[in-house]
Amino acid sequence: MKPADYHDLLAEVLIPAEELQARIAELAVEIDRDYRDRDLLLICILRGGVMFLTDLMRRLTVPHAIDFMALASYGAGARTSSGQVRITLDLVTSIADRDVLIIEDIIDSGHTMASVMDFLRTRQPRSLEVCTLLDKAERREVHVPIRYRGFVIPNRFVFGYGLDLDEYYRNLPFVGVVRSGPD
Numbered sequence: 265m266k267p268a269d270y271h272d273l274l275a276e277v278l279i280p281a282e283e284l285q286a287r288i289a290e291l292a293v294e295i296d297r298d299y300r301d302r303d304l305l306l307i308c309i310l311r312g313g314v315m316f317l318t319d320l321m322r323r324l325t326v327p328h329a330i331d332f333m334a335l336a337s338y339g340a341g342a343r344t345s346s347g348q349v350r351i352t353l354d355l356v357t358s359i360a361d362r363d364v365l366i367i368e369d370i371i372d373s374g375h376t377m378a379s380v381m382d383f384l385r386t387r388q389p390r391s392l393e394v395c396t397l398l399d400k401a402e403r404r405e406v407h408v409p410i411r412y413r414g415f416v417i418p419n420r421f422v423f424g425y426g427l428d429l430d431e432y433y434r435n436l437p438f439v440g441v442v443r444s445g446p447d
């Protein structure tokens with residue numbers, strides 16, 4: 265079935281494109297400073313992290329490599345996290361002795377990121393940090409050490425700028441709140 269026009273699904277724009285870009289530029293300045301003399305490898309969590317990764321990369325001046333990982337959570341609906349995560353696409357790069365920075369779209373309960381960090385630590389990177397665009401802080405169930413954070417957002421389901429609604433609308437340049445209930 266043809267997906268709806270996003271206007272039919274959007275309750276409100278939560279973070280406009282200009283705000284996203286301005287904040288990403290600030291994060292890039294911090295990362296540039298912190299990784300000046302390091303061997304930076306950005307690991308993007310597919311698919312939601314893609315927009316954030318590419319905009320961040322364009323702002324970074326520090327030399328860096330990139331790689332990708334994809335995950336699926338066991339059980340549970342598409343909009344919740346079961347706490348159990350499975351790797352569906354693994355890295356191509358060896359991370360041993362590299363300075364790894366994980367690039368994620370959103371941290372909600374924290375289960376996904378906590379599992380990813382446990383998994384990556386077994387490969388002995390020199391350092392391992394997390395950079396998330398969005399942080400639904402009030403939903404956290406397990407602690408995640410977030411080194412770089414774009415925005416703390418309220419507990420509402422969001423889409424756009426990498427985040428999908430049933431795989432569509434990742435291309436929107438802003439983060440929007442999903443309209444709830446029948447319209």
Ligand code: IMP
Nearest residue numbers: 345371372373374375376420421422427
């Ligand atoms: P966690 O394991 O509960 O932290 O869930 C993190 C994952 O849930 C993210 O990587 C997203 O894929 C998904 N997620 C959580 N909240 C949202 C949302 O508001 N919109 C879209 N995806 C979300």
Ligand code: MG
Nearest residue numbers: 310312369370
């Ligand atoms: Mg995700």
